[in-house]
Amino acid sequence: MLPPPAEPRPLGRRAFLAHGARLAAGCIAVPAALSASVRADPASDADPVTAARDEARWAPIRACYEPSTRFVNVESGYYSPMSATVREVLEADQRRINALASWYMRREKEGEHEAVRAELARFMRVDADEVALVRNTTEALNTVLQGIDLDVGDEIVACEQEYGSMLQVLDQRSRRDGVVPVVIAEPPLDADVDAIVAHYAAALTPRTRVLLVSHVFYLTGRILPVAAIAAMARARDVFVVCDGAHAFAQLDARPGDLGVDAYAASLHKWLGAPLGNGVLWLAKRHIASIWPLFADADVAVDDIRKFEHYGTHPCANVHGIGTALRVHESIGGAFKEERLRYLKECWTTPLQREPGLRFNTPLHHDGSCALTNVAVDGMTGREAAAALLTRYGVFTVGVRSGVRVAPNLWLTPSDLAPLIDGLRELARRGR
Numbered sequence: 374m375l376p377p378p379a380e381p382r383p384l385g386r387r388a389f390l391a392h393g394a395r396l397a398a399g400c401i402a403v404p405a406a407l408s409a410s411v412r413a414d415p416a417s418d419a420d421p422v423t424a425a426r427d428e429a430r431w432a433p434i435r436a437c438y439e440p441s442t443r444f445v446n447v448e449s450g451y452y453s454p455m456s457a458t459v460r461e462v463l464e465a466d467q468r469r470i471n472a473l474a475s476w477y478m479r480r481e482k483e484g485e486h487e488a489v490r491a492e493l494a495r496f497m498r499v500d501a502d503e504v505a506l507v508r509n510t511t512e513a514l515n516t517v518l519q520g521i522d523l524d525v526g527d528e529i530v531a532c533e534q535e536y537g538s539m540l541q542v543l544d545q546r547s548r549r550d551g552v553v554p555v556v557i558a559e560p561p562l563d564a565d566v567d568a569i570v571a572h573y574a575a576a577l578t579p580r581t582r583v584l585l586v587s588h589v590f591y592l593t594g595r596i597l598p599v600a601a602i603a604a605m606a607r608a609r610d611v612f613v614v615c616d617g618a619h620a621f622a623q624l625d626a627r628p629g630d631l632g633v634d635a636y637a638a639s640l641h642k643w644l645g646a647p648l649g650n651g652v653l654w655l656a657k658r659h660i661a662s663i664w665p666l667f668a669d670a671d672v673a674v675d676d677i678r679k680f681e682h683y684g685t686h687p688c689a690n691v692h693g694i695g696t697a698l699r700v701h702e703s704i705g706g707a708f709k710e711e712r713l714r715y716l717k718e719c720w721t722t723p724l725q726r727e728p729g730l731r732f733n734t735p736l737h738h739d740g741s742c743a744l745t746n747v748a749v750d751g752m753t754g755r756e757a758a759a760a761l762l763t764r765y766g767v768f769t770v771g772v773r774s775g776v777r778v779a780p781n782l783w784l785t786p787s788d789l790a791p792l793i794d795g796l797r798e799l800a801r802r803g804r
């Protein structure tokens with residue numbers, strides 16, 4: 374069983390020791406990598422922005438990761454690897470559950486799932502009875518967007534920058550049920566919070582029932598003022614669904630503070646939980662009225678667990694969420710967010726005035742964190758990403774608007790030098 378939930382503590386020597394002890398108490402074996410970080414932590418009480426620049430502080434945390442040496446991995450957006458700590462616990466759990474087999478499924482699984490649910494809810498600042506453990510954001514968002522009752526002509530508003538598969542869900546609902554998707558343009562990059570809220574408000578009509586809004590746009594990393602948008606929309610009785618795929622554990626924001634009606638995230642992205650973990654949070658008042666994707670007559674209609682009936686699945690994965698949360702909190706969410714932002718600044722600052730490069734992401738503090746998008750003049754995103762990989766050994770991803778770059782905790786500022794050189798040379802070629 375996991376240890377009881379405890380309040381998160383910031384990165385600091387005492388906090389590290391406390392969390393290390395809790396982590397060890399909750400694990401099959403003391404994970405070597407994290408205990409190294411606990412011992413080596415030189416922290417005192419620096420603030421997150423100052424701490425982000427202190428390489429000695431991050432060295433033991435970097436050592437918890439095992440990135441491939443085949444390329445410089447700055448593509449954390451699809452799937453972020455587990456730290457060695459999480460991987461070690463996962464492997465031990467797989468052995469344990471494999472030995473117990475059906476016994477575990479029938480007698481121990483539920484208790485462990487409930488402990489993870491409680492830990493996740495505490496982290497998210499929501500009630501455990503509102504948290505469904507699902508497999509990814511796709512499942513969580515489909516549950517809500519397909520499960521909400523809507524009439525012909527009812528409108529769902531979403532920005533063109535929403536995740537493509539979710540825009541496809543809206544399209545399917547349109548073809549199947551006559552619901553009307555209203556897909557709006559992205560607010561201008563220099564829009565402030567009021568202008569962004571006004572941009573969304575202008576799209577709402579008396580027929581708007583649902584607003585889908587990402588906390589962080591997946592192609593560009595732009596952070597949206599979700600709480601302000603949600604306050605405006607909910608005042609008009611619109612159901613707000615937040616796609617938190619790229620916000621959860623990249624930002625130190627907690628879903629419970631956003632004032633939305635539903636929230637979805639993948640825990641195998643920035644949290645570094647085992648692959649195949651997601652979460653759906655649904656405000657209690659809505660649980661009964663949303664249909665589950667998989668019918669379940671054994672669970673009460675107002676029980677959040679009705680959304681978890683997706684058949685037999687790898688349970689050790691779910692248990693790994695608890696370990697990943699404890700690793701995250703040992704680092705400190707605000708410390709991690711500022712370290713990620715600093716890594717972004719390390720490569721964007723030298724390139725910001727480079728003619729031939731165009732940033733599709735607001736680079737100011739609240740505009741983005743690690744995830745950034747840059748376009749190279751005269752090249753598609755795919756062409757630029759291919760050149761960065763083959764000529765400079767840097768793994769990014771080419772998307773519609775440019776190259777998406779997402780550094781993570783295993784990198785140092787100097788690891789980003791080939792990315793800077795590569796983008797600069799691509800921008801200057803032929804001139």
Ligand SMILES: Cc1ncc(COP(=O)(O)O)c(C=O)c1O
Pocket residue numbers: 450451509510511512535536587589590591616618619639
């Ligand atoms: C904004 C956003 N939403 C949803 C998803 C889907 O996540 P998953 O494939 O883990 O379900 C992604 C994946 O990258 C995403 O970026």
